Ligand SMILES: Nc1ncnc2c1ncn2[C@@H]1O[C@H](COP(=O)(O)OP(=O)(O)OP(=O)(O)O)[C@@H](O)[C@H]1O
């Protein structure tokens with residue numbers, strides 16, 4: 001009793017001293033401080049690093065100002081140029097596959113029976129576990145000789161490729177793994193979006209004479225499009241920056257076959273300690289990502305005009 | 311609605327054939343989803359010599375618990391790493407949820423000029439949208455300068471700063487919808503702002519807090535990039551350790567699978583138990599209602 | 600245009616029986632209302648007619664054809680939903696034209712019909728807007744427009760006015776009545792507002808707990824209700840019901856007084872038996888020489904009408920008084936009751952035994 005009286009007494013005293021606003025501002029400060037120190041300061045600092053000459057293995061302090069030299073260097077980095085192309089290809093392929101599969105699964109598992117609810121819960125699992133664990137698991141799954149996938153194929157009499165060891169197939173394998181891991185994200189969003197569609201509107205379409213296919217195409221899909229674009233944005237962004245899976249399955253190999261953008265930045269920065277060059281590449285990709293986000297948001301605003309009140 | 315849609319879906323085709331097709335697709339998806347977990351659990355129990363054969367079958371013929379014994383033995387290095395993971399995750403969750411709730415409430419209730427509340431909120435959101443790799447390196451330099459390299463603090467601060475946006479946006483949506491009249495009536499009863507927040511608002515916010523805590527804990531438990539950048543040895547977490555299996559020790563499938571299971575299983579179990587909160591957290595913002 | 604027959608239709612949701620053993624015949628070009636309290640199965644019945652729900656049992660015939668299992672899109676019925684159900688992502692014009700578009704009508708024809716409907720419903724200015732950007736009344740008219748551009752066999756309307764404010768509701772009610780007079784198509788109109796049902800319908804079907812209570816013309820429903828539920832549900836202010844006993848002298852004892860009954864109805868009643876006596880406010884007039892003496896509890900001035908709540912040790916009544924000589928709470932007043940306006944119900948089953956309609960017939 002006296003404890004609570006003291007505590008609230010202190011609270012009232014504090015409020016009388018600094019006022020309601022003061023207290024609310026005090027609420028804001030810690031989180032803002034953390035984000036500024038741990039995110040925005042390093043963000044700006046990395047831009048600074050990208051403008052100087054700094055190799056951490058040679059010097060513990062930043063070197064001379066070199067202008068955009070680190071940026072122009074990228075043009076002649078053939079590993080980087082290939083990595084960018086590969087990453088874009090990867091992002092588009094895996095996002096497209098995830099959107100299609102995620103929507104189909106969400107559409108087919110609609111309903112409130114126990115079996116469907118259990119199925120929906122299970123289908124979410126791959127996205128909640130650690131990406132490095134995903135990589136680890138799939139490294140075993142796709143192992144050429146003793147991996148379960150090839151064991152099954154062998155028993156079916158189908159040729160058994162070296163999924164992660166073959167230079168052309170390795171990237172495809174990474175797409176498969178990414179699709180396995182992230183289709184659940186698309187699925188969970190679409191499942192929620194589908195179940196929040198107004199049921200009367202769908203009934204109205206039936207009474208209006210639309211076939212199931214017309215309802216899907218002319219009513220359901222357009223109503224989901226704004227959410228769909230958000231999902232595309234999240235998935236594309238994450239896919240373009242995929243690191244963990246590459247790290248734990250192929251480690252960029254064989255050769256440079258699965259060097260993605262993020263993997264190359266990681267190698268440059270945290271392995272070779274060319275932190276200026278790594279910072280320059282990451283700032284370039286940041287700008288690319290922001291342009292992508294802006295473009296997708298503008299597109300979304302255009303197709304979701306109907307969501308606005310007058 | 312579901313009944314209505316499935317009606318729409320079945321009316322075009324032969325209902326039975328169509329239903330079989332749907333059930334088949336769902337079962338296939340479940341199989342593809344679960345098979346890798348099955349393989350992981352199987353390999354974590356498989357005796358070492360069985361790995362070499364390509365005819366060893368998908369589930370081990372004999373079970374061994376030696377890998378778990380190694381991972382979980384109290385004086386082994388792996389146990390230390392497991393402990394690190396638990397500490398980092400717990401600290402991150404507590405700090406992120408606490409500071410996140412406070413800032414969200416502050417932003418929701420403060421009447422700042424120039425729509426500053428919205429701007430701060432949006433600024434937080436930006437964290438979600440730039441490549442994390444951009445700041446991994448300067449963050450590493452920063453922690454080195456602070457003398458925090460390879461400490462829990464370095465990892466925890468990184469995780470908190472990355473999860474705060476999620477927490478803030480979840481809680482902000484919640485506080486903005488919170489019935490104003492409830493607080494107004496508490497105000498009439500003579501409650502100051504702190505008392506209103508702690509004894510009226512927070513207790514009613516528990517579901518949202520649970521959602522935020524769940525997402526934060528999962529993120530921190532799973533995070534690899536920053537943990538590996540600033541916590542290479544003393545503050546090493548499980549994801550960092552498991553990534554090392556490939557580069558340093560060759561493929562040691564048994565111990566690797568046991569460790570993988572230790573990383574994966576708690577999250578799976580929690581996800582299954584708290585499925586409702588998880589889904590709400592994942593879909594918040596994207597889908598209304 | 601079409602007639603509808605529902606024959607022994609049941610609908611169960613798990614253990615909930617939403618509609619029970621429903622037999623209903625709706626004639627071609629008839630305007631029928633479904634009236635009843637919330638949850639009585641009106642929407643469920645309408646959905647079964649539309650094909651949105653399949654009956655658990657029984658058949659639905661349209662012009663003699665069994666359509667029980669025919670999907671909605673092949674029935675060619677038009678429906679106005681309780682919550683409008685406009686397509687949020689389509690403009691008003693596209694909303695109204697959607698049913699025509701999925702039938703592959705050509706663009707010019709669609710545009711012409713949409714323009715016609717918009718003209719009639721005063722929606723021309725908002726054709727390019729989205730539903731979110733409309734007022735409640737406009738959304739309402741779009742929902743109607745979507746039904747009226749079509750040439751359906753049957754119109755189904757599920758509480759189309761329930762989301763409007765009182766003024767707009769009365770106004771739209773009148774407009775609707777005019778529209779349907781022109782259309783001359785079969786229509787089923789769901790409502791729990793008795794004023795709507797009474798003013799618009801050729802016949803009213805009254806539901807309760809999934810059971811059809813009565814299906815008759817508005818006047819019959821009012822003056823010749825099938826049972827106590829129908830009698831008390833219809834009419835405003837609600838009918839007062841008190842216990843009454845038939846004495847040896849063939850007079851009804853209630854409120855400590857005796858009421859003489861018309862000869863013709865005595866045959867239906869048993870001496871010494873108790874009945875529920877129902878009295879409508881308009882048949883109870885305050886008059887100093889009235890045979891009933893009661894105390895005024897509460898007076899409600901509604902403008903055109905003044906409602907007086909009365910009580911005595913024997914029970915309560917709701918009566919009407921003239922606005923010019925209002926009673927005050929606490930007054931003792933006399934009430935004259937018109938024996939031709941009384942209702943008698945079986946106390947157990949609630950079935951009507953004597954009604955004003957019956958009295959007049961004899
Ligand atoms: N899909 C369903 N699942 C379970 N019960 C249902 C379902 N639809 C309706 N019911 C039940 O059936 C009964 C009748 O519902 P219905 O919607 O037909 O009522 P209503 O007369 O239209 O009521 P209201 O005036 O409130 O719209 C209710 O008890 C309702 O709870």
Ligand SMILES: [Mg+2]
Pocket residue numbers: 641642643681757
């Ligand atoms: Mg209804």
